[in-house]
Amino acid sequence: MIAARTINFTLNGAPVTADVKPHHNVVELLQAQFGLTGARETCGQGLCGCCTVIVNGLAVSGCLYLASFIDGAEVVTVESLDAGGKLSPVQEAFIETSAFQCGFCTPGFVLMVTQLLDEHPDPSDDQIKHYLTGNLCRCATYPEVMQAVKLAAKKRKGA
Amino acid sequence: MAKITQDAAKVGAQVGRSVPRLEGRDKVTGRAEYTHTMRVPGMLHAKLFRSTVAHGRIKSVDTSAAKKVPGVVAVITIDDVRKVIPDPYYGPAFHDQPILADGKVRFVGEPVAAVLSFDPHIADEAVQLITAEYEELPAVFDEVDALTSKVYVHDVLKPAGTFADLKHLKNAKDTNMALDYRLRRGDFDKAYAAAAHKFEHEFKTQKVLHLPFEPHATIADYKDTGVTLHTASQGPSFVRTEIARLLGWQENKVRIKVPYLGSGYGGKLYIKLEALALALSMIARRPVKVALTFEELFYQITKHPCTFRIKSGVDKDGKIVARKCEVYWNGGAYADIGPRVTQKSGLTASGPYDIDNVWIDSYALYTNVTPSGALRGFGVPQLVWAYESHTDMMARELKLDPVEFRRKNIMREGGEHTTTHILKDAACEKAMDTVLERMNWSKPFDKGKGVIRRGRGFGVAIKAVITPTTSVAIVNVSADGSVALYCGTVDMGQGSDTAMAQMVGEVLNIQAESVRVVQRDTDVTPYDMGTLGSRSLFHMGHAVKRAAEDAREKLKALAREVGEPEGSNIPIRELFVKRYGMQAGNVIGSGIFKPDYIPPAPGTGLSKNVTAFWMVSSAGAEVSVDTETGHVKIDKLVNVVDCGKPINPRIVETQISGGATMQLGFTMFEKMHLDGGQVTNASLADYKIPGFHDTPTVMENVALEVFQSNGPFGAxxxxxxxxxxxxPAIANAIDDAVGVRLTELPLNPEAVYRAIRAKAGKPLEDE
Amino acid sequence: MIPFDLAEPKSLSEAIKLLDPDDATVRPIAGGTALMLMMKAGVFRPQKLVSLRKIESKYSGIVASHDGLRIGAMTTLGVIERSAEVRKHAPVITRTMITLSNVRVRNVATVGGALAHGDPHMDLPPVLMALGATITIVGPKGERSLALEDLFSGYYETTLEKNELIAEVHVPSQGPKKAAYMKVTTGSADDWPALGVAVVMEADGKAIKSARVVVSAATTKATRMKSAEAALAGKTVDDKVLAQAGDAAAEDAEILADVRGSVPYKRELIRVYVRRAVRAAIDGQGAH
Known part of the structure; x- marks a missing residue:
């Protein structure tokens, strides 16, 4: 059997340690060892975005990212966005525009939209569509997500 | 402040308001619970070894190497299952599906063996080491072939006994037909023979699937004293009944818990992984989780492919006088709910048209592919695709305006539906007219020139809700005045929890946001037939309304009991204190609803009361077609529905938009490719679904302002x-743009391009 | 995924030593986005992966000089997408990135991986080939340089030895050349391409001096369409010249059928899109 190795990384701001095997991916690690289920494996191919996590400031597909590779990294998950019990502007906007149905893809969308607005505080429709190409919603809430992004952009400017 | 003097007639404070969804916060923070990401202490993971042949006798299954993998707890086949469940067959319409393949395999991907391990990767590794030998048998894949084929998917048919119209199929042999529904109205043959114009077309739909983003998952925790299943199911009550039957237990020892669903669309109805999870947990005597990967969804359940042969006779004035519908439903290897799809959609196969002479034959057929079930429409989208394409083709050939042709034939309020049911609260013409208005149909339309050609089209449709079905609800008022609702409707994204809470709030005059909707748990939440076929808001809505009214009447009685004057607005909390001397007690209201119904008469399929309500919609599309490549761009899509009074207008809007976009995928490109029964595109890389760039440039979603007179609050x-x-709206628009008619879905670029070339007399070679 | 071992060497030379020329179950992994797919599908079952993520930092980064760009093989597509130097020296690459897979994949996938994988559906290889890129390959016997067009030998096949690694990509400056990449999908808009067409031309207005035309995705490998290039060289663009180039490419391409289209249909797509790509490049529209 292949031995586990110990990795150290920062998870939502706190230093943590985990034992991982080479074939474990980040989604499994977060779910099994940290009880964080906001990142989920759906398509398993980096196409749907349900597994989105932020590694060293960049969005990645947790289902295609070996857990070993986050040794020493800063990892941020959707669970950090409402720190202190306050929803982020993006989360508020998703609720106010009803930009979700079943909610399974929603954490991934919320994280990607947060990244999008960090990069483009006032995005055009085209920028939104291109940035979110890799986030699919089988309930097809795309028009509502478009509205949520615009509302969130406004909220962030006001904040 | 809660008052008990609320008059239910004062509609509007809660119902009709776009209440933000109750579960929104849990969903946007990633904290909503789903079965697929759930863990219970001590649980094993199951991974499945699946058939590689479409139809075959199992000669041997070799699990020895898998059993030797360190970390494997057990490798299980049907022989092991039989020791704990002697008759290991399940299904809603037929008891035809074995928990694991039993002597035969009937489709590629059918589970043959299961490996249990605490580590899912070890289970995966062990699955790779299992081998099986099959004696391959001839297979049948096509639904039309299946009717006459000498290849039989099942040796003997085993109807479940639930449905009266299947009883005659008990022990039937030498057939693949799992239901033949027929409707006979007037005299088709005679009227068709006499008709001035005759039309005959055949339409096909492809195999597509639900692809819920939370793939199917069940955790079974068996104890000799009772079993608990955590499961991603749209029908916890049915699961309980079926699990109890398999165990030979009373239902009260079976507990089905359903958290939020990462969607369903019909794919998580009736019984799916639950029987297998149960068996594995019984054998392991531990909790066992069976959770599908995305790829495995292609071997679980799909929509029915369909062949629809339609004939219409039209008189010299453009009135349709005769119609014959032969509908073949490709049910796959196990019937699932296919026979109900066949019947319930079959009865509206002739469309929203007033036709005196109608003949409908609708056949559920077994084939050697992944089973088919309900998918967002219970067969109706397949039918509408055919009959609304057919309508336009006739109008075109008769040189009649497609609007006027429909207007001449459309069913109207107070008229008879084909089944003889008098049509009520079905705004067919109004839906169509609203689409036409939104599309500026009477205004000139730019058809484009050169390479890009533009066109527009529309369609109108009707569906009968599945009837009769039962729902039960409980409303619990606690002594602090707070209210909890117990109902079995599963919120899989459609927003039912919020809508039900609004109904409770409306009756009890409290904020919908303050109502707690209890998670589905059959130990707690009462019976519901299932979250399916757009039935919940109506049926469960009635039950919820009645439960809330019952609670309200009991609160009024309580007020009288403590000497409050009629019309008192004493806060509920104080009422309990007055009665029980402290914050104590409960008021429990309950409600049950089952609509009236007359089953279709045997032989004719006719009934004066065939459905609890009609669903009506119309859609219009404007498209641009690239004549050099066949690419079709949807410039505008208008969707108009009659959904009665919207309880939550925003949620209604998202349901319209979401449903239309899902169907857009089924229309334009989604297709499960099969080669000799093998799925060749079982992944999201090769089976594409609509993304951001696939939504129409302009999309309008309209709920008509109509009132469903027998619905809860008109809904x-x-x-x-x-x-x-x-x-059909898109196919009709493509025809308008480039003069080609596609009769098979999807309308992908190659199909459109080939049709354009064929029309130009320069057909593209096949391969 | 089934269990495997993972090595994380600190240098490129160490990584090469860990690779085994005769053992296909030992493979290098960079970003891993493509390899993970093969592993999850069970198409590739490694005994050991050799991660390149900890090798010398000089292999990730972009250096611009007068004659073009040197891009370290471990540079992620996201870094290339955001690079001002890339935008300046080869704007067609920057434009291609917008529709290349998605943000998360671009943040992780490396240019070396995108080339070494030999997948004909990738968007970057045809663009780099059309630009005339060369690669530096390092193996046990040292370095060698190779024109990118000589890397791909078949469907998911390259001329790399199992113990060779791409170290660097050299991309000549686009300069005044006109370029375009068109990605054609036949499923959803975000699908893998059914066809990719890259063109890079020296042209004065509509007068083409020379052209490089590369077709991918529809074909077994990214392929230069030399007959189309010949049809364009020395010609002034008009409908007839465009049609000749499209026809030439359509005739020459070795096409594969799959769920995205049949051979005859993809042939028609090539015919149309070679034409459209040349037109777009001449018109300065860049990418589709």
Whole structure:
């Protein structure tokens, strides 16, 4: 059997340690060892975005990212966005525009939209569509997500 | 402040308000619970070894190497299952599906063995080491072939006994037909023979699937004293009944818990992984989780492919006088709910048209592919695709305006539906007219020139809700005045929890946001037939309304009991204190609803009361066609539905938009490719679904202002209705743009391009 | 995924030593986005992966000089997408990135991986080939340089030895050349391409001096369409010249059928899109 190795990384701001095997991916690690289920494996191919996590400031597909590779990294998950019990502007906007149905893809969308607005505080429709190409919603809430992004952009400017 | 003097007639404070969804916060923070990401202490993971042949006798299954993998707890086949469940067959319409393949395999991907381990990767590794030998048998794949084929998917048919119209199929042999529904109205043959114009077309739909983003998952925790299943199911009550039957237990020892669903669309109905999880947990005597990967969804359940042969006779004035519908439903290897799809959609196969002479034959057929079930419309989108394409083709050939042709034939309020049911609260013409208005149909339309050609089209459709079905609800008022609702409707994204809470709030005059909707748990939440077929808002809505009214009457009685004057607005909390001397006690209201119904008469399929309500929709599309490549761009899609009074207008809008976009995928490109029964594109890389760039440039979603007179607060369901007309509206628009008619879905670029070339007399070679 | 071992060497030379020329179950992994797919599908079952993520930092980064760009093989597509130097020297690459897979994949996938994988559906290889890129390959016997067009030998096949690694990509400056990449999908808009067409031309207005035309995705490998290039060289663009180039490419391409289209249909797509790509490049529209 292949031995586990110990990795150290920062998870939502706190230093943590985990034992991982080479074939474990980040989604499994977060779910099994940290009880964080906001990142989920759906398509398993980096196409749907349900597994989105932020590694060293960049969005990645947790289902295609070996857990070993986050040794020493800063990892941020959707669970950090409402720190202190306050929803982020993006989360508020998703609720106010009803930009979700079943909610399974929603954490991934919320994280990607947060990244999008960090990069483009006032995005055009085209920028939104291109940035979110890799986030699919089988309930097809795309028009509502478009509205949520615009509302969130406004909220962030006001904040 | 809560008052008990609320008059239910004062509609509007809660119902009709776009209440933000109750579960929103849990969903946007990633904290909503789903079965697929759930863990219970001590649980094993199951991974499945699946058939590689479409039809075969199992000669041997070799599990020895898998058993030797360190970390493997057990490798299980049907022989092991039989020791704990002697008759290991399940299904809603037929008890035809074995928990694991039993002597035969009937489709590629059918589970043959299961490996249990605490580590899912070890289970995966062990699955790779299992081998099986099959004696391959001839297979049948096509639904039309299946009717006459000498290849039989099942040796003997085993109807479940639930449905009266299947009883005659008990022990039937040498057939693949799992139901033949027929409707006979007037004299088709005679009227058709006499008709001035005769039309005959055949339409096909492809195999597509639900692809819920939370793939199917069940955790079974068996104890000799009772079993608990955590499962991603749209029908916890049915699961309980079926699990109890398999165990030979009373239902009260079976507990089904359903958290939020990462969607369903019909794919998580009736019984799916639950029987297998149960068996594995019984054998392991531990909790066992069976959770599918995305790829495995292609071997679980799909929509029915369909062949629809339609004939119409039209008189010299453009009135349709005769119609014959032969509908073949490709049910796959196990019937699932296919026979109900066959019957319940079959009865509206002739469309929203007033036709005196109608003949409908609708056949559920077994084939050697992944089973088919309900998918957002219970068969109706397949039918509408055919009959609304057919309508346009006739109008075109008769040189009649497609609007006027429909207007001459459309069913109207107070008229007879084909089944003889008098049509009520079905705004067919109004839906169509609203689409036409939104599309500026009477204004000149730019058809484009050069390479890009533009066109527009529309369609109109009707569906009968599945009837009769039962729902039960409980409303619990606690001594602090707070209210909890117990109902079995599963919120899989359609927003039912919020809508039900609004109904409770409306009756009890409290904020919908303050109502707690209890998670589905059959130990707690009462019976419901299932979250399916757009039935919940109507049926469960009635039950919820009645439960809330019952609670309200009991609160009034309580007020009288403590000496409050009639019309008192004493806060509920104080009422309990007055009665029980402290904050104590409960008021429990309950409600049950089952609509009236007359089953279709045997032989004719006719009934004066065939459905609790009608669903109606219309859609219009404007498209641009690239004549050099066949690419079709949807410039505009208008969807208009009659969903009665919207309880939550925003949620209704998202249901319309979501349903239409899902159908857009089924229309334009989604297709499960099969080669000799093998799925060749079982992944999201190769089976594409609509993304951001695939949504129409302009999309309008309209709920008509109509009132469902027998609905709770005038409402009815909206989950499926926006899917109905998308496919024919687009096909009709493509015909308008480039003069080609596609009769098979999907309308992908190659199909369109080939049709353009064929029309130009320069057909593209096949391969 | 089934269990495997993972090595994380600190240098490129160490990584090469860990690779085994005769053992296909030992493979290098960079970003891993493509390899993970093969592993999850069970198409590739490694005994050991050799991660390149900890090798010398000089292999990730972009250096611009007068004659073009040197891009370290471990540079992620996201870094290339955001690079001002890339935008300046080869704007067609920057434009291609917008529709290349998605943000998360671009943040992780490396240019070396995108080339070494030999997948004909990738968007970057045809663009780099059309630009005339060369690669530096390092193996046990040292370095060698190779024109990118000589890397691909078949469907998911390259001329790399199992113990060779791409170290660097050299991309000549686009300069005044006109370029375009068109990605054609036949499923959803975000699908893998059914066809990719890259063109890079020296042209004065509509007068083409020379052209490089590369077709991918529809074909077994990214392929230069030399007959189309010949049809364009020395010609002034008009409908007839465009049609000749499209026809030439359509005739020459070795096409594969799959769920995205049949051979005859993809042939028609090539015919149309070679034409459209040349037109777009001449018109300065860049990418589709």
């Amino acid at each position: 009815k369901g909206v989950g499926e209705v926006a899917t109905f007309c998308v496919s």
